[in-house]
Amino acid sequence: MSVKIILFASGSGTNVEHIVEYFSSSGTISCLLILSNNPEAGVHRRAKRLKVPSLTFSREEFNDGKKILELLKQFDIDAIILAGFLLKIPQVLIDAYPQKIINIHPALLPKFGGKGMYGARVHEAVKAAGEKETGISIHFVNENYDRGALIFQARCTVESDDTTETIAEKVHQLEYTYYPPVIEKTLHAIFGITTED
Numbered sequence: 001m002s003v004k005i006i007l008f009a010s011g012s013g014t015n016v017e018h019i020v021e022y023f024s025s026s027g028t029i030s031c032l033l034i035l036s037n038n039p040e041a042g043v044h045r046r047a048k049r050l051k052v053p054s055l056t057f058s059r060e061e062f063n064d065g066k067k068i069l070e071l072l073k074q075f076d077i078d079a080i081i082l083a084g085f086l087l088k089i090p091q092v093l094i095d096a097y098p099q100k101i102i103n104i105h106p107a108l109l110p111k112f113g114g115k116g117m118y119g120a121r122v123h124e125a126v127k128a129a130g131e132k133e134t135g136i137s138i139h140f141v142n143e144n145y146d147r148g149a150l151i152f153q154a155r156c157t158v159e160s161d162d163t164t165e166t167i168a169e170k171v172h173q174l175e176y177t178y179y180p181p182v183i184e185k186t187l188h189a190i191f192g193i194t195t196e197d
């Protein structure tokens with residue numbers, strides 16, 4: 001069985017690139033499509049280079065959810081992966097893909113999560129709070145921002161001389177290292193895929 005996934009992204013798409021490249025030689029998971037709410041997002045340029053089709057939708061289309069759902073059915077999508085995607089997932093998609101929508105958050109949830117907490121804002125909040133560590137949280141998506149069941153966390157230290165930029169770089173490295181294999185392991189478990197070494 002090959003699990004068909006779609007990637008949602010709002011920004012430059014660095015995580016998207018790592019995910020697509022990771023699964024490019026996979027016999028069990030294939031990235032069929034990249035969707036964005038931003039026609040100017042760098043992820044479209046990456047998608048072109050990676051030879052994966054990408055489409056843009058309006059906020060209204062996304063909030064309604066029906067057109068998106070039709071598209072996912074058309075591509076026979078099994079699971080949704082969020083990679084730097086900023087919009088709240090509409091209930092119609094959550095109902096259609098229960099425990100099959102995976103997100104990554106650049107902090108150790110439940111700390112520094114919720115509406116408006118994304119990108120540099122998260123790292124600024126971590127620095128301002130004087131945290132000694134931060135990291136990534138990979139979780140399932142439910143109807144509340146950053147409140148779905150945790151799948152995996154990885155940590156890194158925050159030194160006193162770290163800036164928001166150096167914290168961001170540490171967190172990005174964790175994302176690139178862990179997100180693709182955790183997606184793989186999670187989807188294999190969900191869809192009952194066993195791979196022979």
